Amino acid sequence: MTNPLTLYDRPNSYIGHSVPRPDARRLSEGRGRFVDDKVLPRMVHAAFVRSDMAHARITSIDISDAKNSPGVIAVWTGADLAPHVEPYVGVLSHLAGLRSAPQMPLADDVARWQGEPLAMIVATSRALAEDAVALVTVEYEELPAACDMETALDPDAPVIHQEFGSNLAWERTVDVGDTKAAFSRTDVTLVERELRFGRHTGVTLEARAAIADFDPSEDHLTFHYSGQAPHMMQFIFAKHLGLAEENVRIIAEDVGGSFGIKIHTYGDEIATAIASRLLKRPVKFVADRHESFLTDIHARDHVVHGKMAVTQDGQIAALAFDDVTGIGPFSMYPRTSAIEANQVLNLTGAPYDIENYHARARVVFQNKNMMCQYRAVGHPIAMAICDGLLEDAAAAIGLDPVEIRRRNLMRDDSYPRASASGMKLDDLSHQKALERLVDMMRYEALREDQARLRNEGVFRGIGFCSMVEVTNPSPMFYGIGGAPIASQDGATIRLDAGGGIQVSSSVTEQGQGTNTILAQIAADIFGVDLDRVRIKTGDTEVTPYGGGTWASRGAGIGGEAMLQAAVALKEQVLDVAAVILQAKPDDLDIKAGKITDTDGTERMDLSDLARTVYYRGNELPSDLKPELIATRHYRVTDFPFVFTNGAMAAHVEVDTDTGIIRVLDFWAVEDCGRVLNPLLVDEQIRGGVVQGIGGALYEECLYSEDGQMLNTTMADYLVPMSAEMPDIHVAHIETPTKTSVLGAKGAGEAGTGGAPGAILNAVNDALRPLNSSLWQMPMTPERVLKALGKV
Amino acid sequence: MKQTAQISLTVNGETVEADVPVRRNLVDFLRQDLGLTGSHVGCEHGVCGACTLEVDGRMVRGCLMLAVQANGANVTTVEGLADSGRSAALRQSFMARNALQCGFCTPGMLASAIEYIEAGGASDRNAIREHLSGNYCRCTGYQAIVDAVCDVIDGRVSA
Structure with missing residues (x-):
């Protein structure tokens, strides 16, 4: 058999090459198949009446006018839908002590955040459903609201869930070494800062969208889903609607961006499924942009008090911080809203040798929309805390920010090892990445330019971030805590009569290029041209069982399953070929759709072999029972996660009159193990960086003191657009993970995780000669001017 | 008050006659009435650009224009740009x-x-x-x- 480790060197190979995405053609011709593009027979449309109040008792809902509105088919309140659903609670057993209250799709008695659905209207069109929404009258008794997470734990704060006695959802402390002793040393320099990370959200260009299609004759629900985890949703609908799991089919075709937003349980989507069951016909719900801002999960929202001590030669003596994060009135189901804080504790300082580490996180209920996992969960906070304090400390002792990293980064030859927080690390390359970065950005020349321009009154800054990224999660992420979330994924590969192959996988495509890399791996390992591979993902009825695509796991886990399946099919095919050709399997190979001798001499076409097996089995020995299909599954076993690392740098200019920050350049060196497709991974890194820049400079869900979100339009909530973004320079170090043959780690979240820290440091580098600094994201012009004392 | 209006326009080179609700915007008309789902709806207030399409030689936001305003117009969508x-x-x-x-x-x-x-x-x-x-x-x-x-x-x- 061919040794898989040499497969990448074969002629006609695809792994590691910049192969364009085959599905891009369809999308560029306007032939996408997004949920809202689908029209089913007898389909009707849903719209929701949502709470205007952050916290209120609902004293009455008058739906009589809405029921008589043109086109309206049904109007339901929370009480109407309650008998048809089992409540859900967003806790996991491995997050000890995490608590949350049962949730229903529509609030019944009390509304706990502005935007919470209260009533559902189904009509013959979305427009007519919205007309009826306007005719529903809700009477509220306003309750005291706990909107500000920083006061939500005060003794006199209104308690959102009386049964808990306080608004504390979860608390965890990590204490390693002796930080107290380290901070009290006389030979260290201390820096201490309050870092604030605003709430922002995903702003997927395609809003959340669903079509529920219940067929009572088979007690079967088909749910057309714009999301990332079909099998998780299969479990959720089955459990909470009381259906057999096999009677729930989740179909996710084209998904117009997800980034973690569309991987949670939303009341309006559960209600849409209930509505289809009650009406016995398809029901579509597509959120409008206002609804997206109000109800798509929000992210971040942390206030961190951090402290670092460094010795005079720049060694980190201790790192400590206290993080408070607001998650809304419930922990999101089923992934929970404690994972981000947990990640912050796990990841902060992970690139560095740190012996003394103390971290506490408190996760707080509040009367705002729910917070949960969004791209680079916890990473931007964790990286900005450590690298922000590190550059602050470097400045305090007069050390260059690159040099202080050289003195503290874990050595590339020191693995396997653990981080201060106990994370198992292997196959990382912080030192190589940093040196590559410094070289790529022409650091010394850039510093010279900076000094020259400062004399001319131009304030530019250079900032860095050395970072880790959690990818390829094992069962230790969710499954261990009881979540219905698969950590393993499967791939099936089948040789068809025409000589092409059909591939299906349980990982999903949201634009990253999952389908393309699966096709590359299948074609490369099995031995056919890429255009002879058809891919199917995103359908629980026809793909193997698995987790989907999140936490940068599609390539590393789904890709490895694909590789193993392709190896298995090749073995099967060569066994059959050996019989037909009177040869030994080891003397044969498959190249470009042909069975060949190992020297490349063509022996027969794959379609001839397949047609012989499928049509003319009489030509084969009766004891030969060919299988021209193989399925393999893969999970990460020896590590809870496969960490990747990167080094990033930002170059910014701060206009000290307007407070506007311009990003001039950005560099990212990333080590995602084996690069499967440079074309795809480079632009994914760039997209991640841009999302990170968005969180650092522009994006914030602004709330009034009484819990009203103030900027629920794209005109008011700022996202990065092309004119503000720089060209982003990307380079790779390839340290393949030893956990798989493929060697691929994830790459999807690195940019979003590392860019905010680099931008923060660059801005503060620019502000330093003015004796100012800014520790609040987004770093808006107003906040810059405040930091400068100008407003 | 009459809720619909008769319009006639050219879409991707084909003549289209329709009776449309007067409040329906152009992109909803193209998507829902003509099945031209290539034009997307992202924000419905002219900011995101997902519904950008051509009307009489100019690129416009399909969400900021009513279908009735396209009466007599020549409209080209992403499907038309591809086919031609x-x-x-x-x-x-x-x-x-x-x-x-x-x-x-x-x-x-x-x-x-x-x-x-x-x-x-x-x-x-x-x-x-x-x-x-x-x-x-x-x-x-x-x-x-x-x-x-x-x-x-x-x-x-x-x-």
Whole structure:
């Protein structure tokens, strides 16, 4: 058999090459198949009446006018839908002590955040459903609201869930070494800062969208889903609607961006499924942009008090911080809203040798929309805390920010090892990445330019971030805590009569290029041209069982399953070929759709072999029972996660009159193990960086003191657009993970995780000669001017 | 009050007659009444650019125009740009550069880029970024899109 480790060197190979995405053609011709593009027979449309109040008792809902509105088919309140659903609670057993209250799709008695659905209207069109929404009258008794997470734990704060006695959802402390002793040393320099990370959200260009299609004759629900985890949703609908799991089919075709937003349980989507069951016909719900801002999960929202001590030669003596994060009135189901804080504790300082580490996180209920996992969960906070304090400390002792990293980064030859927080690390390359970065950005020349321009009154800054990224999660992420979330994924590969192959996988495509890399791996390992591979993902009825695509796991886990399946099919095919050709399997190979001798001499076409097996089995020995299909599954076993690392740098200019920050350049060196497709991974890194820049400079869900979100339009909530973004320079170090043959780690979240820290440091580098600094994201012009004392 | 109006227009070269609700915007009409689902709806208030399409030779937001306002107009959507070959070079360069990921912004992005290219725009990265700054893309980081537009202008791609 061919040794898989040499497969990448074969002629006609695809792994590691910049192969364009085959599905891009369809999308560029306007032939996408997004949920809202689908029209089913007898389909009707849903719209929701949502709470205007952050916290209120609902004293009455008058739906009589809405029921008589043109086109309206049904109007339901929370009480109407309650008998048809089992409540859900967003806790996991491995997050000890995490608590949350049962949730229903529509609030019944009390509304706990502005935007919470209260009533559902189904009509013959979305427009007519919205007309009826306007005719529903809700009477509220306003309750005291706990909107500000920083006061939500005060003794006199209104308690959102009386049964808990306080608004504390979860608390965890990590204490390693002796930080107290380290901070009290006389030979260290201390820096201490309050870092604030605003709430922002995903702003997927395609809003959340669903079509529920219940067929009572088979007690079967088909749910057309714009999301990332079909099998998780299969479990959720089955459990909470009381259906057999096999009677729930989740179909996710084209998904117009997800980034973690569309991987949670939303009341309006559960209600849409209930509505289809009650009406016995398809029901579509597509959120409008206002609804997206109000109800798509929000992210971040942390206030961190951090402290670092460094010795005079720049060694980190201790790192400590206290993080408070607001998650809304419930922990999101089923992934929970404690994972981000947990990640912050796990990841902060992970690139560095740190012996003394103390971290506490408190996760707080509040009367705002729910917070949960969004791209680079916890990473931007964790990286900005450590690298922000590190550059602050470097400045305090007069050390260059690159040099202080050289003195503290874990050595590339020191693995396997653990981080201060106990994370198992292997196959990382912080030192190589940093040196590559410094070289790529022409650091010394850039510093010279900076000094020259400062004399001319131009304030530019250079900032860095050395970072880790959690990818390829094992069962230790969710499954261990009881979540219905698969950590393993499967791939099936089948040789068809025409000589092409059909591939299906349980990982999903949201634009990253999952389908393309699966096709590359299948074609490369099995031995056919890429255009002879058809891919199917995103359908629980026809793909193997698995987790989907999140936490940068599609390539590393789904890709490895694909590789193993392709190896298995090749073995099967060569066994059959050996019989037909009177040869030994080891003397044969498959190249470009042909069975060949190992020297490349063509022996027969794959379609001839397949047609012989499928049509003319009489030509084969009766004891030969060919299988021209193989399925393999893969999970990460020896590590809870496969960490990747990167080094990033930002170059910014701060206009000290307007407070506007311009990003001039950005560099990212990333080590995602084996690069499967440079074309795809480079632009994914760039997209991640841009999302990170968005969180650092522009994006914030602004709330009034009484819990009203103030900027629920794209005109008011700022996202990065092309004119503000720089060209982003990307380079790779390839340290393949030893956990798989493929060697691929994830790459999807690195940019979003590392860019905010680099931008923060660059801005503060620019502000330093003015004796100012800014520790609040987004770093808006107003906040810059405040930091400068100008407003 | 009459809730609908009769309109007649040309869409991707075909004559279309329809009785449409007067409040229906152009992109909803194209998507819901004509099944031209290539034009996407992202924000419904003219900011995101996902519904950008051509009306009488100008690129407009399909969500900011009522269907009845298109009476008598000549409308071209992403499907029409593909079928006629007008977007062929740009589509090829978008694929070669991986200038789309989820593809939801792509129809509008192509329309805006074609407007720039057909007006004789230069392969000036800042000018292209400026021109495309009304089209929101959450996936790519924009760089590959700018690269793709430059490739077409500089003749590095031919359809």
